[in-house]
Amino acid sequence: MANFVMYAAIMLIAGIGIPIMATLNGGLGTRLQSPALAAAILLFVGMVLAVTYLLVTEGVPKTLYPPNTPVYLYLGGFFVLFYILTITWVAPRFGVSNAIAFVLLGQLIAMSLIDHFGLFGAHKFTLNLQRLAGLGLMVLGVFLVLNKVPQINSSGS
Template sequence: MNIVYSLLALVGGIAIGIQAVVNGGLGKKVGTMEASFISFFIGTAALFFTVLFFGKGNILAISEVPKMNLIGGLLGAFYVFVMVLVTPKIGVVATLMTVIVGQLLIGSIIDHFGLFGGERFAFEPTKLFALLLMLIGVFLFNK
């Protein structure tokens, strides 16, 4: 079953790559903030109808969720805004490479300390070396 989740993650990554260029183009036409809003609004509408027709959870349990778990939407909005702003300036690949390094860096910190209730996975020197190589790769790619 892990292969299914891995393939789904791969497709999600492909979607992010497409989203970067599509939202960047939208931002050129309507403005950065406006494009971010439009993108999030359409996504919100799509999720609303998905939950309405296919949802199996309990959306009313939101009052029982730790407040820290509610910042995901803000982080997502910030991410979309950054992608709309940055992609037209440095390109899709450079943007995604830098985003991926940022994701891996914060993911390593979260894993190492078990932040937000996650499992702990030690940050070893080989992981640091890999991140440094990726940062060098981003620098060389953008040079």
């Protein structure tokens, strides 16, 4: 239970960081008039920090490609870059809450498929009725916090 609370707290903090990062990098992209340059700067700063953390905590790695490592495991960098570029460009135009809400929807869809089918070596968690109900409530919650939710006309027209 202690690990669950610790992991949940760490991921909650990471989740808080995502819209902060989107707002900061969107602002940087707007000021630089280049979402691509802002994304490159963000990724450069992240790489410097990640390499520093690696060297301090683990030292120099013995290898970057251990035997029998599937190449697809290295594609996470593509998804990081795609996210950084798109959120940097879209958030200032669409609004941070709208952009992140659709990111959350994408995460809900992807996590469900990854868990259900055990994709990429993940543990399998079957999509049962309880999980589907929870996902439905989460999707509803995401739509309720959007800035541009269609208004329902009570007069029926």
